[in-house]
Amino acid sequence: MELTEAFAVQDAIAERVAGAIEPELLKTESLPAVGRNSGNATAWDLVRQGTWHFHHVGRQTHLRGRELFRLACKLDPELAEAHLWLGRVSAGIVAYGWSDKPAQDIREGLDAALKAVRLDEKNPYSHYALAICSIYANAQEQAVLAAERAIEISPSFALGHLAMGMGQLFRGSASEAIAPLEHGLMLNRYDPQNFVWFNVLALAYLFAGQANEGLVATIEARKVGPTWRPTYETLACCYVSLGRLPEARSCVELMREMENPTGDALAPLRLRNPHWADQMADLLKKAGWQQ
Template identity: 80%
Template sequence: MQYGTLMREGKPVAIGHKGCLLLHALVQAAGQVLSKAALIEAAWPDTIVEESNLSVQIAALRKLLGPQPDGSAWIVTVSRTGYRFAGHVRVLDAAAGSNPSALQQPAAFPERPSIAVLPFANVSDDKEQAYLADGITEDIITALTRFRWFRVIGRNSSFVYKDKCLGSKQVAGELGVRYVLEGSVRRSGSHVRVSVQLVDAASASQIWAERYEMELAEAFAVQDAIAERITGAIEPELLKTDSLPAGARHSGNVTAWDVVRQGTWHFHHVGQKTHLRARELFREACRLDPDLAEAHLWLGRVSAGIVAYGWSDRPSEDIREGLDAALVAVRLDEKNPYSHYALAICSAYANAPEQAVLAAERAVEISPSFALGHLVLGMGQLFRGSAFEAIAPLERGLMLNPYDPQNFVWLNLLALAYLFNGRANEALAAGIKARKVRPSWRPIHETLACCYVSLGRLPEARSCVEQMRDMDTPSGDALAPLRLRSPHWAEEIALRLKEAGQSV
């Protein structure tokens, strides 16, 4: 559809001026719901008209367009809100020789991940507590919109479904989203319990669920706290779920975004081969689309990972590549917290912890519930020698995102921060959690040995050292920046390992 002209199979189709304006507005919205007021303003600007005029024009458009190949309508009514264009939209090059119709078979879901947060149900005995459920819902919507890589349906569209018993698949179809977040709020005295689940509408399957309980000291504080926890938890789940290999879901031309998604799938299967493969894919995405910020920020992230895990033969060159990519990502999308996270993690391994702290602080400023921002802030603080200042952001990041497959790294850093602050029992607890996530990672056993020595539990310290002898020694050192900037800590670790029986 060229503006002002509707084409079908290369031939113009007669359409009235008002109908053309309405169709253009709907197509431009690309699957999002437009309110009746917005559509009236698009077709009758600065004019007062009855809502029935809009209904007549929409009915005429539906008749003109006919059904889609699967029998469904091109324009969907969203009850009490407005209308949504249900077909797949792509922008055509006006200079191209061909002129196919812009109205095509609808895609199963939008190309980028999208989510609707439905109004949380108030299941308290006191029905007057509905305000709390609504407030939590609105806070989650607001928090999610800060993450720019997926689309969030606005509050007014989501609240159309308040108190309605509709399936998540139906809601997702009407709103044009892939994921639906549902939940309930129960208040009993001074306690609040929030249950939440994330549903993949394609299969109607639950992919994540959690329950939160806390004291109701003050309504707004509780809303903020719960929204922060839920947002921090589901955003990584969305990222992992939507990062399946593109070839498994798409056909046709491979785009840079498809390549990025393939790379993130490999990245989350943490291993040397998968990380190296992910780097190849992110490099390719950067070549395909040099202006795609996601390609550059992921290249930065994977480069830091390859160096940190000791999988690099040329760590100086690899971390420089990652640092350059992260700087490009920040330039291309300064408001994306992941861009600043990439810069922070690369800076940490480029022996620039002060820059890492600044970049991490910027990521958290953009998105306060961004778990990785808090975690890398703790890393930067620890690497620059501020163990006490490292503890709070590491604890907060792990609280926001307790199930990340790479949490063994952050838990190990937290254990060291505790240890260097003289809190050996807490250090041991964090180290044991890290070992549960990744039992075969050698640095965890080093940390545990130091914790056991500090607590006077030498047999257990020696057991850790024995287990280390059966593990491959990585070519790199995940704690190299810490040892370089804080040689007294490096000496302390070496003395404790020696006491545990390791040859140093």
């Protein structure tokens, strides 16, 4: 192997390691503040507790995480991490349908993310928080720009690539969404919320006319989150597109047995792309699903 090839391999390995380790660190309560701690240990402790709740994905854990992040913001208004995490959890609460006031909650998330960017412009997580909140505020162009900035700051930042792909898809660019989503998932195979990202990748493939690849991605989504109903909607659509109606009908039967979600994680996509919403509705109807 030539020296240039060896360096390329080293860079690829380093990128994967960075992308895989970074999210793992955030699932613990031991996120250190070395060199960046503002001096308020109590606020940092609340942020660490909040991240633990956030990564145990559920309605009550997300709501508890938001309480902790809100308190951290009050205790230390200059702690960027408190604000960026408030932005992230607000987007999650809205996306999963756990919000009683989605417009108000996503506004709170956007305000928190913007403050995080002002406080720590070089933190890629601040820009990711802005990107994911922008997606659920139906500001897809802002989401793409924020994701681009996160990637500029940290090229191996998995969430930056994933938000880029989601923003591209939600604004109507299915083909452009595939590469960043694939790259982000390659960097971070173990995120507990990968059932969302694999499902978004599957939809990008489906709307780009690659139903077989969409099926593969949806099966991966089901492995991570086997009880999330939107995955089975996408799976049924892929099966119908491939002419596999018996499998599609099986997905519909499973959907009927699952709890009806209180929110629609794909609402911004449907709003911006009604032709895709109609396409999915037609495919699901062929599978035997009646709204």
